[in-house]
Every structure is written in structure tokens, then in C-alpha cells.
Amino acid sequence: MARETTRPVRRAPRIAVVGGGIAGLTAATLAAREVGAEASVDLFESVSEWGGRARTREDEGFHFNMGPHALYQDGPAEAVLAELGVAPEGSPPDISRGLAWCEGRAQVFPAGAASLISTTLLSAGEKLRLGRKLAGLSKLDAAPWDGRSLRDFLEATFPTKRLRCVFEAVVRLSTYAHAPEQLSAGTAIRQVQGALGGGVRYLDGGWQPMVDAIAAKAREAGANLHAGARARTLEPVGSDSGSGRPDSGWRVGFGEGRSEEFDAVVLAMGPSEINGLFGGSDPTFAEWAERSLPVRAACFEIGLSRLPDPRRPFALGIDEPTYLSVHSLSARGLAPEGGALIHAARYLAPDEKPERAELEEQLGRQLDALQPGWRDHVVTKKVLADLRVAHAVPTAAMGGLAGRPGVRVAHRPGLYVAGDWVGDTGWLVDASFASGREAARAVARDGVQGGSNGEVRGG
Ligand SMILES: Cc1cc2nc3c(=O)[nH]c(=O)nc-3n(C[C@H](O)[C@H](O)[C@H](O)COP(=O)(O)OP(=O)(O)OC[C@H]3O[C@@H](n4cnc5c(N)ncnc54)[C@H](O)[C@@H]3O)c2cc1C
Missing domain, CATH: 3.50.50.60 (FAD/NAD(P)-binding domain)
Structure with a gap:
């Protein structure tokens, strides 16, 4: 058997x-x-x-990403999306008409040659220095800076406090990180090179x-x-x-x-x-x-029935770590007909935990300068006090x-x-x-x- x-x-x-x-x-x-x-x-x-x-969250016909989101062009994301066979639609923001928030008032943001000349943010000597530094940035070898902090790079590269503040604001904009003592300068330099080179897009529909x-x-x-x-x-x-x-x-x-x-x-x-x-x-x-060490941000999301001033799409904090942008001016399908969607944010330093009311007051005050009268057109608004942008600086x-x-x-x-x-x-x-x-x-x-x-x- x-x-x-x-x-x-x-x-x-x-x-x-x-x-x-x-x-x-x-x-x-x-x-x-x-x-x-x-x-x-x-x-x-x-x-x-x-x-x-x-x-993306839908609220009263507005399409809010989880805080301001911009897709970097010509980077790994675009390459992998092509491999996946996905081609998101969207358009770059217009920062050439942006404002810089400094010493409690709005000034011209130095986004290009014309705005660099006209801004009152910098002295004539500082404008010349910044222009030269930015022109040479694309060729700067970031590798020697990988093991050194952004703070070291700022001190070694820019002779005045105002210049350091301006470049640090551009780094915050490109990296989201507000940790100059910890952030690798090499990473910061590459990210700014990418942002200035390929640029970013806001995506249609979020x-x-x-x-x-x-x-x-x-x-x-x-x-x-x-x-x-x-x-x-x-x-x-x-x-x-x-x-x-x-x-x-x-x-x-x-x-x-x-x-x-x-x-x-x-x-x-x-x-x-x-x-x-x-x-x-x-x-x-x-x-x-x-x-x-997480990268964090506090966000203020606003949906308006009408945008007070369509000529002012963007503002960046120079001596305060803030960002404001009317995303619906660049991307389609974010707001109902005639309305506008604004993302505002404060980049958070490690361990910083601001109150909601303080955030709304700070970002609202800056929005008063960017879009005077915005408060009369609010359909929906929300403060997200502590979002994790990335898991590790x-x-x-x-x-x-x-x-x-x-x-x-x-x-x-x-x-x-x-x-x-x-x-x-x-x-x-x-x-x-x-x-x-x-x-x-x-x-x-x-x-x-x-x-x-x-x-x-x-x-
Ligand atoms: C305010 C803000 C602004 C940003 N702006 C930009 C920008 O402008 N440009 C840019 O490139 N990036 C930006 N980012 C970052 C970008 O959104 C993230 O880097 C990216 O979406 C992370 O994707 P991920 O898949 O790595 O992680 P996640 O999106 O966090 O995905 C992880 C997923 O895992 C799930 N999960 C967790 N635990 C479990 C479990 N135990 N079982 C099953 N599921 C689980 C979670 O629910 C989640 O869906 C921003 C992020 C924030 C918050």
C-alpha cells in the first residue's frame, strides 16, 4: 500500500x-x-x-492641495511620470510680478533683471552682488557643500544680512525647509538650481x-x-x-x-x-x-468669490518665513468661475508650534498687502497649523x-x-x-x- x-x-x-x-x-x-x-x-x-x-480636498467648489504644491520640472518626478505614462497638465506661476514682505511692508520681489533694478529691498551694491551670485549659481558645484550647513554657505557667500535673508527666503521657497543650521547647503544649492533652471508648475485641478x-x-x-x-x-x-x-x-x-x-x-x-x-x-x-528632523509648514487656505487684484499673484516673506500665492491664476480648475484660490504658508522651524490665531493674523496681514479687500470675498478658509512636508531634512x-x-x-x-x-x-x-x-x-x-x-x- x-x-x-x-x-x-x-x-x-x-x-x-x-x-x-x-x-x-x-x-x-x-x-x-x-x-x-x-x-x-x-x-x-x-x-x-x-x-x-x-x-486634493474639495470645498465649496475649490480644489485645495494639502498646502501649496508645485511640481518641479525637468527633475526625477517628470522622468518617472513619463515612464508611468502620466502627463499632468499645469502652468508655471508668474513670480515676475511678486512682492517681497520685509520690515512689515510689501516691496518688489527681485525675480529678474527688471525687478532687481526697481526693488527698494536692496542697496545698489547688494543688487550687483546678488545679480552676480545668481548668474553664477547654475555652474556652482554643490558637492563640496553637502556636509556643510546652509548657515555656513550664507555666511561664506553673502556679505550683508539683507542679502543672506533674501537668499535664505529663496531656499525656503525651493526646499520648504526652515532649518538653516541643519539643512545641507549642497541640497539647498541643487534645489535652488533646479527651481531657477527648470522652474515649477501648479497643476490643473490640483x-x-x-x-x-x-x-x-x-x-x-x-x-x-x-x-x-x-x-x-x-x-x-x-x-x-x-x-x-x-x-x-x-x-x-x-x-x-x-x-x-x-x-x-x-x-x-x-x-x-x-x-x-x-x-x-x-x-x-x-x-x-x-x-x-521633519520639514513642517503651517498653511492658510482661502477660497474667494472674486480676486481683488489679479496683477498681484505672489508674495514671499524675507524677514518672516512666509509664502502667499494665488494658485488659480496659473492652474485651471482650482476655483469656481470668477473665484480665486490662494495658498498661504509659514515655514516652521524645528520645534516651532504657533497658535492658529497667530498664523491667521500673520498671513492675513500679509494678504492685506497682496490682495487688499480679500476679506470681503471669502467663501471658505482653513488653517492647517502643522503639516509634515517631508519626513526628514x-x-x-x-x-x-x-x-x-x-x-x-x-x-x-x-x-x-x-x-x-x-x-x-x-x-x-x-x-x-x-x-x-x-x-x-x-x-x-x-x-x-x-x-x-x-x-x-x-x-
Ligand atoms: C504643505 C505641503 C506642501 C508641499 N509642497 C510640495 C511641493 O510644492 N512640491 C513637492 O514636490 N512636494 C511638496 N510636498 C511634499 C509632497 O506632498 C510629499 O513629499 C509626497 O506627496 C510624499 O509622498 P509619499 O508617498 O512619499 O508619502 P505620503 O504621501 O505620506 O504617503 C504615505 C501613505 O501611506 C499611508 N500609510 C501610512 N501608514 C500606513 C499603514 N500602516 N498602512 C497602510 N497605509 C499607511 C498614508 O495614509 C499615506 O497615504 C508638500 C507637502 C506638504 C504637506
């Missing part, structure tokens, strides 16, 4: 991407394309909508159409998208066989006793969230979470972007990370796109093998 044997059934390889922001959507789409029918790709997002911090288009590409590539699915725990399955790779991949727990097993997992979320998935038990993730101490973790988690084979704090390429959403693509490529290159599904069968 034949003896019955049992053996586990090998299932098809499974890849999980956790986090449905730009990094996760990019990783899921490109991973699904890379592996084709040979493996399955599942994308899990904790909330019911896709896009994370790139989401960033949501871009998010939705990437989600559609993910589905088209065969990825399974699960919204409202928060991953709560992550643990290796099986014992370590000596290779360092868990025997049967990773188990993602979703709470209430529900879990699923995967052979590779891309964590497209922040370092603190990853640390939380491990319950703080992994020293590397705990250290990532601990050492990350690329600091001088870590050598700038080169010091960020790579997509492969070296001590946890089969685990990958992606997001605006990962990889040596790009800043803000450029980093999310670049690391999402890199994580997908790494998963495909490393190869995934199906694990056991735990079933047994007679032989």
Missing part, C-alpha cells in the same frame, strides 16, 4: 506595497509591470483615498488628477488596490535559514486577527510609521525615526541626500522602503517618485520566490 506523504503547496510569489501615496502608487505600478503575470502585487492604503500628502491617473495605471498593470487597509504589524515568517532571508517571507497584520503573507514588502511610508509596525523593537528603524551632518537610507533594508532581506526621505535622488515628491521606481526595480532584480501557503496535500 502506497504511503501517504504531505508537502506544502508553493504559491505564486506575492509582493505587498504598504502606503498609497505617490511613492507607493509608483512602486506598485512599476513592480506590477516588472513582474507581469509571474507574481501578484497588492497595494494597501490605510485611509479610503489614494495620494497621501498629494491628495494634484489629485495626477494621483488618480497613477492609480489607474497601477490597476491597468494588474496591481490589486486595497483602500481602508491599515497595516498594523509586520513580522518575518519562518526561521532564518542562514541566508538572512526569512524562510517564507513577511506577514503583514491588519488587526482583528487578519494577516497575509508576502515574499517582498515595500514600505512606502515614514520612518516613524515603519518603526511602529515593528512595535519599536528594531533598533535600525527606531534610529531612523529618532534622527529624522537632508542635514549637513548626514552629508545631504547621500546620507539617506537606500531602498533595500540591508538587515531585513525582502523589505524595501520608499518615500520622500529615501534614496540619494531628488527632494520632496521627486524623492517619492525616484525611490518608488527604485524600490520596484530592486524587488524585480532581487527576484521573489513564492512561499508556502501552509496547505498540505496527499502524495
Whole structure:
């Protein structure tokens, strides 16, 4: 009589991407394309909508991004979007007619040759110096500055306080970071070079159409998208066989006793969230979470029935860390017919926690100068007192972007990370796109093998 044997059934390889922001959507789409029918790709997002911090909120017919969002042109984002087959529509803002807020009053913002000559912000000598510095900036080698702070660069480059303030304001505008003592000057220089070179675009309808288009590409590539699915725990399955790779991949727990097993997992979320998935038990993730200095901003979003002065689209704080811009003057589909959408923001220093009322007073006062009479046309307004723009300032101490973790988690084979704090390429959403693509490529290159599904069968 034949003896019955049992053996586990090998299932098809499974890849999980956790986090449905730009990094996760990019990783899921490109991973699904890379592996084709040979493996399955599942994308899990904790909330019911896709896009994370790139989401757009609709309110009274206005389409507000989560704070002011501009897409850098000619950078990694544009390259990855082209690879995804997504072409968002939008237009550059007109800052040539911008104002500079300094010493409690609005002056001409030095955005080009004509405004540099006419502004009262700088003395004749300072104008000459700034003009020369900006002209030479595109050729400046940023690498020697990677390990030095923006403060060092400002002190070494600009002889007067006013010049340092003006350049620091341009750095805040391009990086969102308000941490001159910590920010790597090399990162700051590259970001300003990119902003002055390729420029930026405000997107029509906000960033949501871009998010939705990437989600559609993910589905088209065969990825399974699960919204409202928060991953709560992550643990290796099986014992370590000596290779360092868990025997049967990773188990993602979703709470209430529900879990699923995967052979590779891309964590497209922040370092603190990853640390939380491990319950703080992994020293590397705990250290990532601990050492990350977030880039934060407070935002004031305003929808108007009418714009008092369409000739004034933009203002930048010079001695106060502020930004105001009428996004609906450049991008279409942000405000109802005849209305206007304004994003105002205050760049927050590390540990700064201003009160809502103070923020509304400060930004409202500056808006009085940019758009006198705006208060008579308010349809909707909202203060968002503390938003996380990026998970980690690329600091001088870590050598700038080169010091960020790579997509492969070296001590946890089969685990990958992606997001605006990962990889040596790009800043803000450029980093999310670049690391999402890199994580997908790494998963495909490393190869995934199906694990056991735990079933047994007679032989
Ligand atoms: C005020 C503000 C202004 C900005 N302006 C610009 C700009 O002008 N230009 C620019 O390039 N960038 C800008 N950014 C940054 C840009 O929005 C982000 O860098 C980018 O959207 C981050 O994408 P991400 O996918 O890396 O992270 P996120 O968008 O944070 O996505 C992470 C996702 O993971 C989900 N998640 C977290 N934990 C779990 C879990 N346990 N299980 C399942 N899902 C989970 C979250 O819900 C979220 O959807 C701005 C951001 C802010 C806040």
C-alpha cells in the first residue's frame, strides 16, 4: 500500500506595497509591470483615498492641495511620470510680478533683471552682488557643500544680512525647509538650481488628477488596490535559514486577527510609521525615526468669490518665513468661475508650534498687502497649523541626500522602503517618485520566490 506523504503547496510569489501615496502608487505600478503575470502585487492604503500628502480636498467648489504644491520640472518626478505614462497638465506661476514682505511692508520681489533694478529691498551694491551670485549659481558645484550647513554657505557667500535673508527666503521657497543650521547647503544649492533652471508648475485641478491617473495605471498593470487597509504589524515568517532571508517571507497584520503573507514588502511610508509596525523593537528603524528632523509648514487656505487684484499673484516673506500665492491664476480648475484660490504658508522651524490665531493674523496681514479687500470675498478658509512636508531634512551632518537610507533594508532581506526621505535622488515628491521606481526595480532584480501557503496535500 502506497504511503501517504504531505508537502506544502508553493504559491505564486506575492509582493505587498504598504502606503498609497505617490511613492507607493509608483512602486506598485512599476513592480506590477516588472513582474507581469509571474507574481501578484497588492497595494494597501490605510485611509479610503489614494495620494497621501498629494491628495486634493474639495470645498465649496475649490480644489485645495494639502498646502501649496508645485511640481518641479525637468527633475526625477517628470522622468518617472513619463515612464508611468502620466502627463499632468499645469502652468508655471508668474513670480515676475511678486512682492517681497520685509520690515512689515510689501516691496518688489527681485525675480529678474527688471525687478532687481526697481526693488527698494536692496542697496545698489547688494543688487550687483546678488545679480552676480545668481548668474553664477547654475555652474556652482554643490558637492563640496553637502556636509556643510546652509548657515555656513550664507555666511561664506553673502556679505550683508539683507542679502543672506533674501537668499535664505529663496531656499525656503525651493526646499520648504526652515532649518538653516541643519539643512545641507549642497541640497539647498541643487534645489535652488533646479527651481531657477527648470522652474515649477501648479497643476490643473490640483494634484489629485495626477494621483488618480497613477492609480489607474497601477490597476491597468494588474496591481490589486486595497483602500481602508491599515497595516498594523509586520513580522518575518519562518526561521532564518542562514541566508538572512526569512524562510517564507513577511506577514503583514491588519488587526482583528487578519494577516497575509508576502515574499517582498515595500514600505512606502515614514520612518516613524515603519518603526511602529515593528512595535519599536528594531533598533535600525527606531534610529531612523529618532534622527529624522521633519520639514513642517503651517498653511492658510482661502477660497474667494472674486480676486481683488489679479496683477498681484505672489508674495514671499524675507524677514518672516512666509509664502502667499494665488494658485488659480496659473492652474485651471482650482476655483469656481470668477473665484480665486490662494495658498498661504509659514515655514516652521524645528520645534516651532504657533497658535492658529497667530498664523491667521500673520498671513492675513500679509494678504492685506497682496490682495487688499480679500476679506470681503471669502467663501471658505482653513488653517492647517502643522503639516509634515517631508519626513526628514537632508542635514549637513548626514552629508545631504547621500546620507539617506537606500531602498533595500540591508538587515531585513525582502523589505524595501520608499518615500520622500529615501534614496540619494531628488527632494520632496521627486524623492517619492525616484525611490518608488527604485524600490520596484530592486524587488524585480532581487527576484521573489513564492512561499508556502501552509496547505498540505496527499502524495
Ligand atoms: C504643505 C505641503 C506642501 C508641499 N509642497 C510640495 C511641493 O510644492 N512640491 C513637492 O514636490 N512636494 C511638496 N510636498 C511634499 C509632497 O506632498 C510629499 O513629499 C509626497 O506627496 C510624499 O509622498 P509619499 O508617498 O512619499 O508619502 P505620503 O504621501 O505620506 O504617503 C504615505 C501613505 O501611506 C499611508 N500609510 C501610512 N501608514 C500606513 C499603514 N500602516 N498602512 C497602510 N497605509 C499607511 C498614508 O495614509 C499615506 O497615504 C508638500 C507637502 C506638504 C504637506
